Amino acid sequence: MEILTQVSQAFTDQRPGTSGLRKKVTVFQQPHYLENFIQSVFDAIPDRAGKTLVLGGDGRYFNREAIQVILKMAAANQWGEVILGRGGLLSTPAASHLIRHYGARGGLILSASHNPAGPDQDFGIKFNGENGGPASESLTEEIWRRSQEITSYRIARFPAVEIDREQEISLGNMRLRIIDPVRDYADLMERIFDFSALSALLQGDFQMRFDALHAITGPYALEIFEKRLGAPAGTVQNAVPLPDFGGGHPDPNLVYAKALADLLLGPEAPDFGAASDGDGDRNMILGRGIFVSPSDSLAVLSAHARCIPAYKEGLRGVARSMPTSQAVDVVAKSLGIEHFETPTGWKFFGNLLDAGRITFCGEESFGTGSNHVREKDGLWAVLAWLSILASTRKSVREILREHWQHFGRHYYTRHDYEELPSDAAQAMMAGLQAQLTVLPGQHLAGREIRIADDFSYTDPVDGSQSNHQGVRLLFDDGARLIFRLSGTGTSGATLRIYHELYERDSSRLERDPQRHLRELIDLGRELSRVEHLSGRKAPTVIT
Numbered sequence: 456m457e458i459l460t461q462v463s464q465a466f467t468d469q470r471p472g473t474s475g476l477r478k479k480v481t482v483f484q485q486p487h488y489l490e491n492f493i494q495s496v497f498d499a500i501p502d503r504a505g506k507t508l509v510l511g512g513d514g515r516y517f518n519r520e521a522i523q524v525i526l527k528m529a530a531a532n533q534w535g536e537v538i539l540g541r542g543g544l545l546s547t548p549a550a551s552h553l554i555r556h557y558g559a560r561g562g563l564i565l566s567a568s569h570n571p572a573g574p575d576q577d578f579g580i581k582f583n584g585e586n587g588g589p590a591s592e593s594l595t596e597e598i599w600r601r602s603q604e605i606t607s608y609r610i611a612r613f614p615a616v617e618i619d620r621e622q623e624i625s626l627g628n629m630r631l632r633i634i635d636p637v638r639d640y641a642d643l644m645e646r647i648f649d650f651s652a653l654s655a656l657l658q659g660d661f662q663m664r665f666d667a668l669h670a671i672t673g674p675y676a677l678e679i680f681e682k683r684l685g686a687p688a689g690t691v692q693n694a695v696p697l698p699d700f701g702g703g704h705p706d707p708n709l710v711y712a713k714a715l716a717d718l719l720l721g722p723e724a725p726d727f728g729a730a731s732d733g734d735g736d737r738n739m740i741l742g743r744g745i746f747v748s749p750s751d752s753l754a755v756l757s758a759h760a761r762c763i764p765a766y767k768e769g770l771r772g773v774a775r776s777m778p779t780s781q782a783v784d785v786v787a788k789s790l791g792i793e794h795f796e797t798p799t800g801w802k803f804f805g806n807l808l809d810a811g812r813i814t815f816c817g818e819e820s821f822g823t824g825s826n827h828v829r830e831k832d833g834l835w836a837v838l839a840w841l842s843i844l845a846s847t848r849k850s851v852r853e854i855l856r857e858h859w860q861h862f863g864r865h866y867y868t869r870h871d872y873e874e875l876p877s878d879a880a881q882a883m884m885a886g887l888q889a890q891l892t893v894l895p896g897q898h899l900a901g902r903e904i905r906i907a908d909d910f911s912y913t914d915p916v917d918g919s920q921s922n923h924q925g926v927r928l929l930f931d932d933g934a935r936l937i938f939r940l941s942g943t944g945t946s947g948a949t950l951r952i953y954h955e956l957y958e959r960d961s962s963r964l965e966r967d968p969q970r971h972l973r974e975l976i977d978l979g980r981e982l983s984r985v986e987h988l989s990g991r992k993a994p995t996v997i998t
């Protein structure tokens with residue numbers, strides 16, 4: 456096998472964001488761009504020789520081309536084996552499972568998550584380590600450093616590999632195993648959940664819709680819900696992954712999964728609805744006439760964990776990202792277990808999961824998961840909710856109501872201002888930072904600010920420190936107002952403002968969050984000066 460050392464020059468924009476490197480497809484299509492980044496990843500893993508690499512993506516445009524390049528580079532960079540999902544497909548949680556299941560050194564997941572796909576849209580690459588989780592902060596820094604000093608990359612020459620059937624072949628000294636992308640993951644779900652109880656639910660009067668949004672979860676959902684659990688045909692919709700996701704935006708929220716939301720919130724609603732995102736790690740849960748906020752979802756799942764066989768002994772601890780509401784903290788206190796607050800990004804849960812300090816974790820950004828993999832897991836969350844419904848025989852609305860009555864309700868909403876000019880967004884954050892010293896003690900939005908800071912996190916397992924993770928205003932009554940810039944966008948900047956208010960009065964638990972949080976919403980707009988600095992009168996997305 457011929458191996459070529461190709462001279463190349465560094466690109467200055469290869470710093471990974473919240474979750475890997477995400478750019479427009481046209482950026483990745485520049486000569487040497489993809490190759491440079493892959494070589495930087497490989498160089499950052501010096502012990503890779505002879506080891507196994509898991510490879511797959513969410514099927515978006517450019518997935519298949521990138522896989523051919525990565526196979527050639529893996530063969531030239533001494534990997535012993537690549538395990539590839541048939542058709543180049545793997546959901547993010549399935550890739551995480553395969554890394555752990557087959558003892559791989561790591562995995563490359565080709566996805567820009569919920570961002571749209573197509574020739575003018577987004578592509579992305581994430582590297583996950585041997586625990587199956589996203590690259591740590593230090594590894595991410597090392598990849599970035601390598602990308603800035605790169606002068607060449609190594610690539611083998613061989614014809615395009617046929618990736619659409621399961622097979623094992625040798626590529627020089629490297630073995631390529633092409634496997635069913637679904638089977639191992641579906642088997643894992645069958646070990647975690649009580650599939651006979653779930654079958655009984657789904658084969659009865661209970662009606663469910665799962666919208667795969669033409670992204671990666673289609674084949675997984677068909678196998679699990681319709682084939683293994685026997686739900687009626689048509690339970691899974693938009694099940695075929697398409698390179699452009701059917702022109703949609705596979706982000707499971709009320710704006711982008713509108714058809715499903717309209718169905719569940721309309722007059723003909725089934726009992727339960729759910730959706731996942733481009734790469735299958737996010738989830739949205741809806742009951743008849745009701746939306747479950749991701750923060751509440753984490754709290755409800757934690758409170759009911761014992762009804763799922765894999766967690767019947769109870770949870771070790773729980774964690775949430777800083778902007779996620781404190782609902783799960785209240786559950787943890789009542790269960791007498793540890794709870795942690797981490798920066799945004801699933802990678803921050805990895806050490807806590809590996810150390811056995813937590814069992815469940817989640818984020819307001821529609822992510823929920825457990826120690827079964829090291830990624831958030833959309834279908835796992837759906838199966839967990841179905842398990843609660845099967846065991847309690849209550850509706851989603853009843854479960855939420857009872858939860859709020861017992862623990863109180865954390866009213867919550869996130870307002871996103873997408874595609875802002877970067878300098879305006881930076882000016883907003885700088886303006887907020889400048890106010891941090893004068894805000895404590897002020898009475899605003901009907902309450903007193905107790906603490907105003909820029910969130911810092913010290914990892915309780917390895918002591919590593921992460922600073923500047925978002926501006927927080929903490930009020931004396933438990934309310935919070937948080938500001939941060941997204942680390943996952945590919946054009947301009949996205950300002951996220953998170954609002955939270957804790958309500959214990961049982962007569963005030965079923966209000967419209969936008970109304971109930973009005974004062975905090977107005978204060979967030981005012982303090983960030985978003986309208987003044989960007990001209991935007993309203994957020995792009997409200998969740």
Ligand code: G16
Pocket residue numbers: 473474567568569732736737799800801802818820822940941942943944951
């Ligand atoms: C990624 C990360 C999540 C994070 C989310 C939003 O999710 O894995 O941990 O919460 O982005 O991040 P940001 O607020 O910086 O845009 P995904 O589903 O996009 O991979």
